[in-house]
Amino acid sequence: MPPFAATRRLESDVMKEKYPYSEIEPKWQQYWEDTGLFKVDTASRPDRKFYCLTMFPYPSGTMHVGHGRNYIIGDALTRYKIITGHSVISPMGWDAFGLPAENAAKSRGVHPKEWTYKNIRQMRTQIQSWGVGYDWDRELATCHPDYYRWTQWVFLKLFERGLAYQKLAPVNWCELCTTLANEEVLADGTCERCGRPVVKRDLTQWFFRITEYAPRLLDDLDGLTGWPEKVRNMQANWIGRSQGATVRFTVSETGDPCPIFTTRPDTIYGVTFMAIAPEHPLVEKLAATSPNRDRLLAFAGQQRALSSAARTGDTAKKEGVFTGFHVTNPYNGDRVPLWVTNYVLMEYGTGVVMAVPAHDQRDFEFAKTYGLGIKVVIQNTDRSLQADAMTEAYVDDGTLVDSGPFNGRGNREAMPDMIRHAAGNGFGEATETYRIRDWLISRQRYWGAPIPIIHCDTCGAVPVPEKDLPVALPDDVNFQLERGNPLAHHEGFIRTTCPTCGKPARRETDTLAQWLCSCWYYLRYVNPRLETAAFRREDVDFWMPVDQYIGGIEHAVLHLLYSRFILKVLHDAGCCSFTEPFGALFTQGMICKRSDKDGQLYKMSKSKGNVVSPDELIRDYGADTLRLYTLFIGPPEKDVEWSDRGIEGASRFLRRLWTRVYVNRDWLGRPAEPCRIDAMSAAARDLYRKLHVTIAAITQAIETDFHFNSAIAQIMELMNAVDAAAIGADHPAQDRAVCKAALEGLVRLIAPFAPHIAEELWVELGHTPGIFSAGWPAVDPTALVQDTIEVAIQINGKVRGREQVPAAMGQAELQQLATTSESVRRYTEGKTIRKVIVVPGKLINLVVG
RNA sequence: GCCUGGGUGGCGGAAUGGCAGACGCAACGGACUUAAAAUCCGUUUGCUGAAAGGCAGUGCGGGUUCGACUCCCGCCCCAGGCACCA
Numbered sequence: 001m002p003p004f005a006a007t008r009r010l011e012s013d014v015m016k017e018k019y020p021y022s023e024i025e026p027k028w029q030q031y032w033e034d035t036g037l038f039k040v041d042t043a044s045r046p047d048r049k050f051y052c053l054t055m056f057p058y059p060s061g062t063m064h065v066g067h068g069r070n071y072i073i074g075d076a077l078t079r080y081k082i083i084t085g086h087s088v089i090s091p092m093g094w095d096a097f098g099l100p101a102e103n104a105a106k107s108r109g110v111h112p113k114e115w116t117y118k119n120i121r122q123m124r125t126q127i128q129s130w131g132v133g134y135d136w137d138r139e140l141a142t143c144h145p146d147y148y149r150w151t152q153w154v155f156l157k158l159f160e161r162g163l164a165y166q167k168l169a170p171v172n173w174c175e176l177c178t179t180l181a182n183e184e185v186l187a188d189g190t191c192e193r194c195g196r197p198v199v200k201r202d203l204t205q206w207f208f209r210i211t212e213y214a215p216r217l218l219d220d221l222d223g224l225t226g227w228p229e230k231v232r233n234m235q236a237n238w239i240g241r242s243q244g245a246t247v248r249f250t251v252s253e254t255g256d257p258c259p260i261f262t263t264r265p266d267t268i269y270g271v272t273f274m275a276i277a278p279e280h281p282l283v284e285k286l287a288a289t290s291p292n293r294d295r296l297l298a299f300a301g302q303q304r305a306l307s308s309a310a311r312t313g314d315t316a317k318k319e320g321v322f323t324g325f326h327v328t329n330p331y332n333g334d335r336v337p338l339w340v341t342n343y344v345l346m347e348y349g350t351g352v353v354m355a356v357p358a359h360d361q362r363d364f365e366f367a368k369t370y371g372l373g374i375k376v377v378i379q380n381t382d383r384s385l386q387a388d389a390m391t392e393a394y395v396d397d398g399t400l401v402d403s404g405p406f407n408g409r410g411n412r413e414a415m416p417d418m419i420r421h422a423a424g425n426g427f428g429e430a431t432e433t434y435r436i437r438d439w440l441i442s443r444q445r446y447w448g449a450p451i452p453i454i455h456c457d458t459c460g461a462v463p464v465p466e467k468d469l470p471v472a473l474p475d476d477v478n479f480q481l482e483r484g485n486p487l488a489h490h491e492g493f494i495r496t497t498c499p500t501c502g503k504p505a506r507r508e509t510d511t512l513a514q515w516l517c518s519c520w521y522y523l524r525y526v527n528p529r530l531e532t533a534a535f536r537r538e539d540v541d542f543w544m545p546v547d548q549y550i551g552g553i554e555h556a557v558l559h560l561l562y563s564r565f566i567l568k569v570l571h572d573a574g575c576c577s578f579t580e581p582f583g584a585l586f587t588q589g590m591i592c593k594r595s596d597k598d599g600q601l602y603k604m605s606k607s608k609g610n611v612v613s614p615d616e617l618i619r620d621y622g623a624d625t626l627r628l629y630t631l632f633i634g635p636p637e638k639d640v641e642w643s644d645r646g647i648e649g650a651s652r653f654l655r656r657l658w659t660r661v662y663v664n665r666d667w668l669g670r671p672a673e674p675c676r677i678d679a680m681s682a683a684a685r686d687l688y689r690k691l692h693v694t695i696a697a698i699t700q701a702i703e704t705d706f707h708f709n710s711a712i713a714q715i716m717e718l719m720n721a722v723d724a725a726a727i728g729a730d731h732p733a734q735d736r737a738v739c740k741a742a743l744e745g746l747v748r749l750i751a752p753f754a755p756h757i758a759e760e761l762w763v764e765l766g767h768t769p770g771i772f773s774a775g776w777p778a779v780d781p782t783a784l785v786q787d788t789i790e791v792a793i794q795i796n797g798k799v800r801g802r803e804q805v806p807a808a809m810g811q812a813e814l815q816q817l818a819t820t821s822e823s824v825r826r827y828t829e830g831k832t833i834r835k836v837i838v839v840p841g842k843l844i845n846l847v848v849g
Numbered sequence: 850g851c852c853u854g855g856g857u858g859g860c861g862g863a864a865u866g867g868c869a870g871a872c873g874c875a876a877c878g879g880a881c882u883u884a885a886a887a888u889c890c891g892u893u894u895g896c897u898g899a900a901a902g903g904c905a906g907u908g909c910g911g912g913u914u915c916g917a918c919u920c921c922c923g924c925c926c927c928a929g930g931c932a933c934c935a
């Protein structure tokens with residue numbers, strides 16, 4: 001260990017009495033770095049490994065106190081795990097590709113690389129000023145060729161396995177962010193990142209076949225017991241499994257197959273028309289010979305041009321045009337008209353819907369508008385449903401009627417048989433449909449990892465051989481283009497030769513969505529500098545899955561779903577033996593602040609102008625105070641309102657703790673005799689007990705639910721108890737020993753939250769530096785034992801009195817005591833005690849009447 | 850509409866079947882000070898009462914229980930996710 005200032009006691013100095021945070025914080029940060037507190041060797045196989053991962057940020061430049069919550073929670077947990085003897089890997093890096101860098105290049109002429117690395121330096125300094133520690137030797141930036149080389153390798157793995165493909169399709173388009181994945185479009189049809197409206201454009205794009213993994217992504221959610229229910233629920237909603245049946249109808253006039261998917265095969269005898277999406281290829285085919293040709297094509301074309309918001313929004317009316325053709329229902333041979341409608345979506349199911357107006361509200365509305373038939377096939381209990389009299393669809397259960405061989409049976413009960421009937425006759429079977437769509441991963445931008453594909457006129461889309469990775473981004477591009485991807489104008493980048501046939505060929509100029517870069521970074525942290533592979537299987541198998549992942553809820557269906565998908569693909573490719581990346585997930589709430597303008601609460605953001613900078617707070621109060629307040633502000637999973645006053649409370653508490661130790665340092669710094677319960681005063685005995693109750697409670701709070709706010713409240717209570725005991729230099733040795741033990745306990749318990757002051761006071765208390773290697777305080781079970789306890793006496797469930805009793809008092813005696821207690825005499829006098837309930841150690845309830 | 854999560858003092862919140870409001874913030878009163886800041890002590894759910902005390906009280910209405918913020922049933926409100934998804 002290098003010679004170090006902290007090994008010496010602070011000199012007696014009036015200033016030191018004032019809690020010199022600005023002096024001690026940089027000193028201990030240096031100490032942790034010098035002693036390698038956060039360094040971990042991932043080639044070793046320690047007994048107790050713990051992978052604590054905090055979501056890495058986009059290097060936007062500066063952070064506010066809201067960002068800090070994430071890192072502080074992760075750091076508190078990391079430090080707790082270190083202090084409790086785990087080998088902790090806690091790395092940090094940068095999600096460094098992204099649009100802001102490119103915009104900076106356009107508007108200010110600074111190269112994205114330069115802009116990004118400058119921001120990274122700034123933000124690293126900021127993180128360090130919070131006293132948040134990482135193994136910085138593992139730092140990575142997704143924009144670095146040594147990293148994105150392997151992102152490209154991940155792409156190739158998917159390509160090899162047939163999971164990456166190109167297709168021409170209507171895609172989400174944002175004028176600023178270019179193409180978007182479905183997950184990046186908000187419910188109101190705006191871009192998740194920039195808020196601009198999203199429109200559909202027909203483009204040839206690269207997709208990942210995430211739909212192939214939909215069943216596993218959904219089913220495996222059940223095993224993620226360490227994840228918040230909410231996130232699992234959000235992912236399940238997004239994947240959206242529907243169970244039902246496929247039934248093959250046919251176009252009556254032409255014999256064209258016209259399969260449908262339905263979740264209600266029990267209503268199939270009630271089909272009175274068929275609804276088909278305007279984009280469906282069959283529409284164009286049938287239109288050619290339809291008497292309605294012109295109207296049909298006009299309608300289909302007009303619907304196709306509409307934005308999805310305009311077409312599927314709440315206000316959209318149901319419209320359609322008759323094709324002139326019919327379809328035949330294979331169950332009963334009915335011929336029903338085939339309509340093109342705006343309410344059927346091409347992307348879901350088969351793009352064709354069997355319409356049962358009597359039992360589906362959408363079909364009902366459409367049938368009413370166009371005067372189509374309504375046929376009741378499920379009767380309610382009083383058999384009162386009449387097609388002509390219905391004002392809305394009957395969607396509840398009932399008895400099947402007009403349903404051929406199934407008449408008289410309950411609709412739910414008959415459903416499996418009805419599906420079996422189709423299967424037996426070869427015109428249908430039970431199927432599942434998912435809402436999730438394939439993942440669009442190409443972007444028309446420069447600042448991303450180039451998709452490692454070469455387009456050859458002879459060989460088609462050819463993957464770049466692994467040995468040729470990375471496909472490097474050229475530095476010399478022109479950012480001043482009016483529109484379009486600068487990479488697509490860089491001839492030197494584009495021109496290449498085909499790896500298969502050697503002829504001249506063109507490089508793909510789309511880059512990979514940022515999400516792919518952040519999908520596998522947790523693996524790279526394990527072997528961050530490995531040059532021969534993305535990671536070593538035996539190392540990730542040992543250190544993964546991540547034991548605790550910490551980040552924002554906004555990634556519930558983006559980053560977290562994509563990461564699960566990519567990991568499963570890598571698993572299937574034999575790269576690792578586990579199938580989920582994150583064993584436990586914690587999503588912290590946002591820090592909000594009231595806007596000066598309109599008094600509303602908003603998430604802290606530059607655009608709302610309600611950010612609070614950590615820099616001034618650290619300058620004025622110290623990092624420990626900021627950390628303590630950030631953790632104390634509320635339950636970490638909930639959104640909370642930042643209060644400038646609240647930080648004063650945290651500051652006051654730390655100053656109090658500092659002063660209590662500092663002014664008594666002469667005797668506190670000397671070794672004390674061991675605490676002996678039989679030798680202490682009553683006041684000291686209470687304090688000793690409080691100390692150990694607190695140790696137990698805090699350990700519990702950290703281990704079970706990360707409720708650091710409660711843990712800190714307990715620490716404050718212990719501090720209050722120390723003050724109440726008022727033990728000073730002139731007290732008996734045993735009392736002083738207890739006081740010292742309590743203060744030592746306080747300092748050790750607060751160490752994960754306020755580490756600098758803890759280190760400093762640990763030395764003041766006479767220990768060698770290094771509180772994080774001193775272990776976590778142990779509970780002394782004998783301290784928890786109480787000789788006398790207070791029991792409450794209830795009368796009919798209301799507390800009416802209290803008694804001090806020996807802790808060991810038995811049930812019968814307690815009962816006796818309660819019935820004769822003076823304190824409740826007035827409630828029992830003249831009444832009969834009907835029943836006595838004794839809860840040992842807590843209370844006695846007398847039921848009187 | 851469907852699926853989650855939530856509703857407790859002036860405020861953030863604590864208590865997961867056993868003494869509601871821990872801890873903190875704010876407010877008020879007091880001590881110290883020439884004064885202020887800082888610090889320390891005290892009060893602080895509402896109503897009622899001189900006080901002791903009493904009554905009410907965890908969104909609303911029922912229920913289970915000796916006992917319910919906690920469990921069950923029905924409803925209201927708020928937040929989030931999904932949604933013409935067949």
